[in-house]
Every structure is written in C-alpha cells, then in structure tokens.
Amino acid sequence: METLNDIAALDRFRPRAGEIVLIPTMGALHAGHASLIQHGAKLAEARGGSCVVWIFVNPTQFNDPADYARYPKTLDADLAICKSSGARGVFVPSKDEIYPPGRTVRVPELPRVATQPGLEDARRPGHFAGVCQVVLRFFEIVKPKVAVFGEKDWQQLQVVRAMTRREMPGVEIAPMPTVREPDGLAMSSRNRFLTAEDRVKALAISKALRVAGGEASPKRAEAVMGDVLNEAGISPEYAVVRDAETLEERETESQRALIAAKVGNVRLIDNVAWPVRG
Numbered sequence: 001m002e003t004l005n006d007i008a009a010l011d012r013f014r015p016r017a018g019e020i021v022l023i024p025t026m027g028a029l030h031a032g033h034a035s036l037i038q039h040g041a042k043l044a045e046a047r048g049g050s051c052v053v054w055i056f057v058n059p060t061q062f063n064d065p066a067d068y069a070r071y072p073k074t075l076d077a078d079l080a081i082c083k084s085s086g087a088r089g090v091f092v093p094s095k096d097e098i099y100p101p102g103r104t105v106r107v108p109e110l111p112r113v114a115t116q117p118g119l120e121d122a123r124r125p126g127h128f129a130g131v132c133q134v135v136l137r138f139f140e141i142v143k144p145k146v147a148v149f150g151e152k153d154w155q156q157l158q159v160v161r162a163m164t165r166r167e168m169p170g171v172e173i174a175p176m177p178t179v180r181e182p183d184g185l186a187m188s189s190r191n192r193f194l195t196a197e198d199r200v201k202a203l204a205i206s207k208a209l210r211v212a213g214g215e216a217s218p219k220r221a222e223a224v225m226g227d228v229l230n231e232a233g234i235s236p237e238y239a240v241v242r243d244a245e246t247l248e249e250r251e252t253e254s255q256r257a258l259i260a261a262k263v264g265n266v267r268l269i270d271n272v273a274w275p276v277r278g
C-alpha cells in the first residue's frame with residue numbers, strides 16, 4: 001500500500017493503478033469504514049484496478065469551528081486499517097492542495113434533496129455545500145470510476161448521488177449498508193466521544209428505528225420514534241419518515257426512517273428502510 005501525500009504522488013501512482021475505486025473519508029476510521037474499503041477493494045479487483053482511500057478533514061463542511069478542531073485525528077491507526085482492508089493507495093493531501101490559497105474552489109449547485117426542510121440543512125446550514133465542494137474537487141483530482149459511500153449518512157448519499165449525476169455522470173456511486181455494534185449502535189467516528197452513560201442512552205436511537213419499522217403509517221412511526229427517544233431522555237432534532245431518494249415528506253413506494261439527535265454533546269444520526277417488511 002502506498003501513502004500519497006500530495007497530488008504529484010497521486011499522479012505518479014496513477015499509471016500503475018488502473019481504474020480507481022475511491023473511498024472518501026475524514027479519517028478516524030472504524031469497522032464501518034473497513035467494510036467500505038473491503039467492498040471497494042473487491043470492486044477494484046474485478047476491474048483490474050485499485051482501491052484508493054482519501055483521508056481529509058474538510059473544513060468547509062463544518063459549521064461549528066469547535067467541532068472541526070476536535071475532529072479525531074488518528075492517521076497511523078487509519079493507515080493500518082486501510083492496509084488490512086485491501087487499499088492500494090491512501091491519498092492524504094494538505095488543506096492547501098485541496099483549497100489552494102487565493103484560488104476559489106467551485107461549489108456546485110446544490111441538488112434539491114440537500115435542502116429538504118426539517119433535515120440536516122435546518123441544523124447544519126452550509127454543510128452539504130461543503131460536502132459537494134470537496135467531493136467534486138476530489139473526483140476531479142482522483143478521477144475515480146466508482147466511489148463508495150456509507151448509508152449511515154443517508155441524506156449525504158442522496159445529495160452526492162444527485163450532484164454526481166449532474167456534474168460527473170461517469171462516476172458510479174456505490175452505497176454500502178451501515179455497520180452496527182453488536183448492540184445496534186451505528187458505528188461512527190463520533191461514538192468515541194460518548195460517556196459510558198450516554199453510550200447506553202444512545203441505544204434508544206437504533207431501538208426507535210427498529211420499533212417504528214412495524215408501524216402501519218409514517219405518522220405513527222414518527223410518533224413512536226419520538227416516544228422511544230423521549231423515554232430515554234433524548235430530544236431528537238428530527239425523527240421522520242421520508243421518501244428514500246428525494247427525502248420529500250410524502251408517502252411513496254420506497255421510504256426511509258431517519259433520526260438525528262444530540263446525546264450529551266455528541267450529535268448522532270441513523271436511518272433504516274421503512275417499513276420493515278415480513
């Protein structure tokens with residue numbers, strides 16, 4: 001595995017790489033990322049290409065500078081996970097390479113799914129503009145054939161899909177299911193900030209999604225999610241059922257239940273397909 005610290009190193013690697021399957025990350029990797037990399041490595045192998053992980057904590061998608069400053073940085077452990085999961089390259093550029101001083105890096109037009117009322121944009125205005133900006137910038141630099149995104153950030157997955165369809169239709173977006181701890185908590189780089197007490201409390205999020213799956217209507221499911229969370233002492237930012245692709249508030253063939261909530265001072269998100277059939 002090669003660590004590529006700048007665009008020049010990536011360009012030297014490219015002729016040996018074949019088609020690139022890209023795994024976008026901000027580092028602080030865990031078993032959820034490992035599953036993305038393993039999947040990417042398989043896709044790359046089938047194409048005779050290479051799986052490349054990008055590690056870059058993107059400042060433009062944080063609306064809270066304190067959140068950006070405290071984002072965990074664990075590069076040595078990250079490189080070990082990349083290697084054992086089958087990555088051939090890890091691209092770790094500096095901030096100045098991605099956002100060259102004095103140069104404006106284009107923010108693509110935001111797809112409608114980014115600003116659906118009551119979801120991420122209501123709580124983190126500007127977040128998806130930063131995500132789209134950095135994803136497009138990396139796609140332009142790395143020129144992947146496929147990019148693998150986790151389903152845990154469901155709205156991000158839909159935003160990136162819609163943005164990529166318009167801006168770089170040659171890049172395929174491959175989704176991967178959320179990886180959970182044995183007790184149901186969705187894996188996240190932020191889980192390490194939970195106190196022992198809040199770690200137990202956070203289980204109410206996956207429980208609420210599970211219980212809501214058996215309800216007969218979106219309104220009932222939303223009420224039940226609210227009840228389970230409130231009982232655990234969690235006041236959700238949202239706990240809703242939406243169309244899975246557009247995230248519009250209407251009943252459709254394919255729907256998703258989504259929750260965002262602060263547990264202590266840690267913001268967690270999770271989602272599942274709704275309803276749970278069978």
Ligand code: PAF
Pocket residue numbers: 024025026056058061131134135153156
């Ligand atoms: O999901 C993430 O880790 C980030 O939002 C991403 C896609 C790597 C962009 O910085």
